[in-house]
Amino acid sequence: MAVGQASLQKRFLVIMHRLLAIVSTGLLASATLAQGTAQASAADPVIPVNGGATICLTAAAAASLTADGVTPSAVAPATLDTSDSTPCATFPKASGNVALDLSSGGADFPGGLTFTRSRDSARLDLTHVHADLPRSTITAQAAVNGAAPTGIDLVRYTSGPMNFITTATKVSGTNVPLRLEPGGATAFTQAFGQAPVATGADLFLATGHFDMISTLPSIGTRPSHT
Known part of the structure; x- marks a missing residue:
């Protein structure tokens, strides 16, 4: 038992x-x-945005290009301002679909930049500028001396609160360093024999913003633009 x-x-x-x-x-x-x-x-939702950006050559990049006789010009609707210490290009009509924490999505910047050397008319055209947010990279179509354009990774930036301020309806950044990528360095080298700065060094400083253009119930009404 x-x-x-x-x-x-x-x-x-x-x-x-x-x-x-x-x-x-x-x-x-x-x-x-x-x-x-x-x-x-x-995760932040991906939403429609518009906005704009201004990119200025760094002092080192501007000095290198000037020494080689290379000057920039803008492709409309971008505009060029040479009144300051370094040339700046403004892209006024950015649009796309992005997460306001910059973790996903992308935006297009119509227009572009052309770099031309005076002594031999060597030229580099950079158009179809695009922000690839998941990779923190700015891409472009690069055409050397009138050849067919090819897509390149032009510059890279660092995301995060050090460079960007995010609200419920807007993200903005001021003087964000844009570092030259290998693809960008190759394009400059093919056109002019050298890049204006080393790969990984700052080529531009960017100031810009994205504004939400749709209304989400949890956020509120469409913001006004300044």
Whole structure:
């Protein structure tokens, strides 16, 4: 009788152990799912935006280009301002779909820049400028001396609160360093024999903004533009 009771107790303990294992596995799966859902919910939505940006050559880049006789000009609707210490190009009509934390989406900047060398008319055209937000990269179509354009990674920036201010309806940045990418360095080298700065060095400083142009129920009305 005692042996039978001991056997029943042993079976009971085995069954309880299995039940506890099943319950623990279920709880772990639920916790993992909840964490993933919370992270997905925390991500900023991708929304339609418009805006603009001004990029200025750094002092080092401007000095290098000037020494080689290379001058920039703007491709409309971009405009060029040479009244300051370094040339600046303004792209006034940016548009796209982005997350305001700059984690996803992209935006186009119509217009472009042309760099021309006076002594031999060597030329580099940079058009179809695009912000690839997931990669923190500015891309462009580069054409050397009138050849067919090719897509390149032109410059890269660093995302985050050091460079950008984000509100519920707007993201903006001031004097954000844009570092020359290998693709950009290659394009300049093909056109002029050298790049104005080393790969990874600052080519431009950018100031710009994206404004939300759709209305989300949780955010409010469309902001006014300044």
